[in-house]
Amino acid sequence: MTPALINLAAEASEKQSAEVTDWAARLGWVAGLLLFVALVYWLMRQGWKWRGELQSGLPALPTAPEHAGEAKLKLSGRYHGSTTAGQWLDRIVAHGLGTRSRVELTLTDAGLDVVRPGATDFFIPAAALRGARLDKGIAGKVLAEGGLLVVTWAHGDKQLDSGFRSDHAAEHAAWLEAIDTVNSTNTTDTTEGAAR
Structure with missing residues (x-):
């Protein structure tokens, strides 16, 4: 055998087959x-x-009255959840408040009607509204600065923040003004009632 054939035979014996998958x-x-x-x-x-x-001690969510009055504002968008007021990571899940969904908001003299297809609808009476602000986040959702309309309201003995985002973010400013107007009207009425 020639040295070239010996080298070729040695190389062939050194090559191994691929490992079989276990x-x-x-x-x-x-x-x-x-x-x-x-x-x-x-x-x-x-x-x-x-x-x-x-959170089971939280009372049931109020429903809209039959005659809530004429709509002042309407908004179509997304509901991103509710938290304890001022604590943007303390999500409220009782009564379906933790379920994200599409939303149709309607502000009337009686309050804020929150209609959520596929989730529990609820109503925030005008007397329970505490104010609104633009923010960047709520539990589980962070947006650009001012991209979220956060409505603060009283429910039972708790203050809640509920986050909404309009399909048209330019609408948020009008909502801030309208909710603050409803809130200041309720505050004035309460103060006058207490003075009598």
Whole structure:
């Protein structure tokens, strides 16, 4: 045999075939990963339920009266959730307030009607409105500065902040003014009633 053939035979014997995939180990890893994801999802769901139970003392949401009056303003957009007033990360989930959805807001003399397709509708009486501001975030949602209309209102013995975003952000300024007008009218009426 010539030295070239010996070298070729040596190189051929050194080459090994590719490793065969160990399907049992791979399937074990996939099953373990799926179980981990299911556990994390279950823990998140339990946390949501637990938070709802902690907030179960919150009274039921009011519904709109039959004759709420003429609409002053209307807004179409998104409802991003409610939190304890001043604590933008303390999400309220009781009575469906934690469910994000599309929203149709209507401001009347009687209050703020919040209609949410696919979620619980509610009504904020004019006497419960405490004010409105533009903000950048509420639990689970952060937008550009001033991109969120936050309405502060009283519900039971709690003050809540509810976050809304209009499909047309230019509408937010008109809403701030209108809610502040309703709030100042209610404050004046309450003060005059107390003075009598």
